[in-house]
Structures are given as C-alpha cells and as structure tokens.
Amino acid sequence: MKICRISKIALLAALVLAYTSVLVACGQKQEKSRNAAAADTDTSYMIGYNTWGAGTPTFDMMAVEIDYALATYGLKGSRATDDHQADKELQNMQNFISADVDGIVMQISADPVLPQAAKACLNSKIPFALGIFIGDAAARAAIAANNPYYAGAVSANLYHDGYLMGKAAAAAGHKTAVLIGGNVGDHHFEQRIAGFRYSFVTEGGGRIIDEARCTSPAEGQEKATALLAAHRDVDCLYAMVGDYVTGSINAMDILGLNIPVYASNAGSDVVGHIKNGRVAAGGGGNDMPAGVAVALLINHLDGHPILNENGKAPDLRINPFLVTKDNVDDYTAMFYTPGTHPIAEDVLKSLLWRFNKDVSYKTFAGLTGNGLTLEAILSKRR
Numbered sequence: 001m002k003i004c005r006i007s008k009i010a011l012l013a014a015l016v017l018a019y020t021s022v023l024v025a026c027g028q029k030q031e032k033s034r035n036a037a038a039a040d041t042d043t044s045y046m047i048g049y050n051t052w053g054a055g056t057p058t059f060d061m062m063a064v065e066i067d068y069a070l071a072t073y074g075l076k077g078s079r080a081t082d083d084h085q086a087d088k089e090l091q092n093m094q095n096f097i098s099a100d101v102d103g104i105v106m107q108i109s110a111d112p113v114l115p116q117a118a119k120a121c122l123n124s125k126i127p128f129a130l131g132i133f134i135g136d137a138a139a140r141a142a143i144a145a146n147n148p149y150y151a152g153a154v155s156a157n158l159y160h161d162g163y164l165m166g167k168a169a170a171a172a173g174h175k176t177a178v179l180i181g182g183n184v185g186d187h188h189f190e191q192r193i194a195g196f197r198y199s200f201v202t203e204g205g206g207r208i209i210d211e212a213r214c215t216s217p218a219e220g221q222e223k224a225t226a227l228l229a230a231h232r233d234v235d236c237l238y239a240m241v242g243d244y245v246t247g248s249i250n251a252m253d254i255l256g257l258n259i260p261v262y263a264s265n266a267g268s269d270v271v272g273h274i275k276n277g278r279v280a281a282g283g284g285g286n287d288m289p290a291g292v293a294v295a296l297l298i299n300h301l302d303g304h305p306i307l308n309e310n311g312k313a314p315d316l317r318i319n320p321f322l323v324t325k326d327n328v329d330d331y332t333a334m335f336y337t338p339g340t341h342p343i344a345e346d347v348l349k350s351l352l353w354r355f356n357k358d359v360s361y362k363t364f365a366g367l368t369g370n371g372l373t374l375e376a377i378l379s380k381r382r
Contacts, residue, residue, distance in 0.1 A: 043354070045301055047077045047294070048096030049105040050089065052133060054081035056217055056243045057267030061287045061335075062132055066105060068341050069291035072348045073298055084216045086110030093117040097124045103151075103297045104128040105290070108135035109186065118143045118150065127151055127300045131293030132286070133188060134315075144312040151300035152313035154289035154368065158188055158264075161283045161320040162195030165238055165262040168281040168322060170204025172260070174235035178227055179211035180220065180248060181240025189213075192240045192264055200238075209234060220247025228255055236260045242267040242282065249278055266323050268336045274328045282323040284331050288372055289318055291343050292364065295351035304353035308361050316368045327374060334377050343372070344380045 049066050053059045063079055070077045078101065082089040090113045096104050097120055104121065106128055108114045114135035121128045130153035134140060143150045169177060177200060181189045193211075200206045210231055212223035224247050228237070232255070239245050242263045252259060258278075263270055266282025273279040296314070299306050308314040323331045334342050349355040351363060370376065 042074075043302065045075050045102035045298070047075060047103050047105060047297065048080070048092075048099065048101040049077055049131075050080045050082055050092045050096075050107050052082050052089070052107055052109040053084050053216065057269045058241055058243045058265055058287075061267060062107070062290050065287050065290045065341065065343075066131070066294055069294040069343075069348055072345050073294070073352060075298070082107075082109065084109075086113055089113045090116055093120060097121065097126055101126065103301050105131050105293050105297055107131055107133045109133045109188065111136045111139070111187065114139045114143070118147055121149050122147050125149060127297060129153065129293045129297040129300070130155070131290045132156065136187070137315075140315060144315075149300075150313045151305060152293075152296040152315065154293040154296065154316045154318070156286040156289055157317045157319050158191040158286075159195040161264045161286065162192030162197075162238075162240070163199045164195075164283055164320065164322050165192075165264055165281065166196035166198065166200030166204065166206075168324075169236050169238065169260075169262050170200050170206055172236075172280060174200075174260070175206045176231075176233075176235045177206060177208050177238055178231050178234050178236075179208060179238045179240065180214070180224055180227060180244045181211070182214055182216075184213045189240045196238055206235075214244070217243040217247065220244045221250045222247075224248040224251035225254060228252060228257060228259070232257060234259060236262060236280070239263040241265045242270040245270050245273060245279060249273065264320070266331075271323075271328055271332045271336060274323060274325060277325070280324075283320040284323040284335065284374065285318060285320045285342070285372060287335075288342055289316075289368075291341075291348060292316065292318075292351065292368060295348065296364070299351075299353050299359070302353055304359075306359070306361050306364055314361055314364060316364055318368050318372050321374050323374075330378055331374060334374070334381070342377050347371075347380060 051059045051062050080092040089110050127149045129151040134153040134155045212227040214223050237259050242265045245263045260280040262281050263279050264283040265286040270282050353359050
C-alpha cells in the first residue's frame with residue numbers, strides 16, 4: 001500500500017510537472033513569436049501602424065510605403081489615423097495593444113504620447129519602432145536605455161529640409177518670406193522653421209515677416225488668404241509641408257497674386273505645381289523612413305535587433321533632397337508612379353536578417369546616410 005501510495009504521489013507530481021511545463025511552454029511560445037529568430041522567411045506577423053492624419057497626399061504616402069515594405073516582407077498591417085489629435089494617437093496605440101498585434105510602427109506627432117505608448121508596449125511585451133515622427137529626443141534616449149521592446153527610430157532630418165528651402169529661396173534673390181504650416185510648438189515644424197531661418201535669414205540676409213499656423217491642412221486656404229492679404233508684396237512663401245501648398249495657391253488665385261512657393265515634403269499634388277512654376281522648389285524623400293522603420297521592427301521580432309555602436313536601438317536620419325523643374329520628372333517617376341516605390345525591393349530585403357544574414361547597424365547607417373538620395377535611388381533602377 002505504501003508503494004502504491006508513493007506511486008500515486010509520484011504520478012500526481014509528474015502530471016503537475018507536465019501541466020506546468022505546458023503552461024511555461026505556452027508562455028515561451030507567445031514570447032518566442034515576438035522575440036526569437038525566424039527559422040525561415042515564412043514567419044508571419046501582424047503589424048499595427050498609425051499616421052497623424054489621412055486623406056492628404058503626405059500622410060497617405062507614408063501609409064503606402066509602410067504597406068509596401070510589409071508586403072515585400074510577406075507580412076500584414078493594420079492602419080489607424082490619429083485625426084490630428086494627441087488623445088486619438090494614444091488611443092490608437094492602446095487599441096493596437098488590445099488587438100494583440102505582434103509589433104507597432106509608431107508615428108508620434110504629439111510628444112507627450114511617446115513615454116505613455118512606450119510603457120504600454122513594455123507592459124504588454126510588444127516590440128515597436130518609430131517612423132517619420134519620432135517624438136522627443138530625451139524621451140527616445142530614456143526608452144532606448146530602459147525598454148527592451150524598443151527597436152529604434154527612423155526619421156527625416158527636418159532641419160535640413162527647411163534649410164534646403166531657405167537656401168533655394170535666398171539663391172533666387174528673395175529677401176522677404178511668409179510661412180505657413182502646422183501647430184505652434186510641434187517640433188517637426190519648428191525644426192523646419194529653424195533650418196529655413198538659418199539659410200534664408202542668417203546666411204541669406206532675408207527677413208521672415210509673418211507666419212500662419214494651422215491645426216490641420218483643412219485650415220490652409222483660410223489662413224493663407226489672411227496671411228497673403230496682409231502681405232501682398234512678399235517675395236516668397238514657405239509651406240512647411242506640401243499639404244499646405246494647394247490652399248496657399250488657391251488663396252493667391254483668389255487674391256490675384258503669383259508668389260513663388262517653396263514647399264517641404266512635396267507630395268503628389270505638389271509635383272504638378274513644380275512643373276508649372278508655381279512651386280519654385282520642394283523637398284523630397286521625407287516619407288522613406290517609414291519603410292526602413294518596418295525593417296528595424298521585423299529584425300527585432302525575428303530575434304536579431306539592430307543595435308548601434310553603443311549597443312542601443314538606433315536613431316537614424318535620412319536627409320531630404322531638393323526637387324526642382326530639373327529633376328521633378330525623375331522624382332515623380334520614382335515616388336508617384338503607380339507600382340513604383342523609391343526603395344527597391346532588393347534594398348528593403350537587404351535590411352532584414354531573414355534575407356541577409358550579414359545585415360548590421362552599418363547596413364542601415366549606410367543606406368540612410370547616403371543611399372537614399374534621388375541619384376542613388378535612380379541608380380538602382382538603371
């Protein structure tokens with residue numbers, strides 16, 4: 001009887017151990033699906049991503065490039081729009097987490113959202129990357145130091161973007177400028193203004209005489225009309241993003257003006273105005289960081305995170321380039337021709353460990369540093 005009792009106890013212990021092992025294995029499986037190395041190229045993920053707005057060429061192009069990168073990698077995505085609202089941006093992050101997506105490509109336009117969203121991802125063990133709009137630098141540094149689910153950030157150098165526009169305006173002989181763009185305090189616009197101010201005012205000797213700030217492009221025409229009505233003799237107008245070009249040109253037509261426009265982030269609706277001369281120059285390449293951010297995230301999910309020389313998730317920048325009448329056809333062909341994308345599929349695949357076992361931080365730094373100029377993009381298609 002004693003032997004029988006011991007045997008029953010041993011059996012019970014074995015069953016408990018086996019059951020516990022199953023539970024542990026299930027937990028490990030869930031974690032593994034998000035953090036272990038993919039054995040092949042068939043591992044699939046569902047990726048959530050947001051854009052600050054929707055229905056305008058700029059934000060929709062950002063979404064197109066994310067979808068393209070995901071499709072290139074054989075993955076699926078789910079888009080949400082923030083509707084230009086900080087509380088909606090945070091809500092979208094929370095909704096992605098509730099939906100148990102495998103990873104998130106965040107576009108953080110409202111700086112205070114980043115620490116909250118990053119903490120929510122940490123608590124839920126969901127990896128995330130930042131693309132295009134990447135929040136405050138100090139917040140990113142703290143996250144890189146303390147959050148193992150952070151895969152890194154990729155953005156455009158917006159100071160350089162504004163600098164290019166101011167330099168082009170000064171080179172054309174303009175001495176006065178008015179500005180139109182988004183919310184006051186939004187560092188994406190403030191960086192562009194700083195770059196424009198340095199090249200146009202400090203280096204070029206010009207003056208910025210007024211500016212109009214909007215909560216969204218929907219206010220663009222109304223604000224541009226008031227701005228230009230008050231300054232009919234201004235030499236040029238700088239639109240901090242291409243979404244404010246159409247409203248500004250409509251305002252000029254109403255007022256009977258023909259003032260040269262310089263526009264950062266020249267979208268599909270701007271290239272025609274570059275061709276007809278209403279827009280003297282635009283900035284291009286701002287939307288490419290989205291696809292590169294997807295690659296950072298997928299490498300993290302596959303268990304091969306890209307780390308910089310300090311062993312931290314990287315903070316990468318792409319320098320926008322100047323678009324004028326001289327290269328607008330090439331720009332349109334690479335960025336706004338159906339079925340064509342600026343970053344070739346083989347380039348995107350070279351960023352992923354599952355396709356390229358030699359991928360490293362240097363791969364990413366080389367591409368973002370000098371591999372995404374218009375000339376470099378064109379060379380990949382020849």
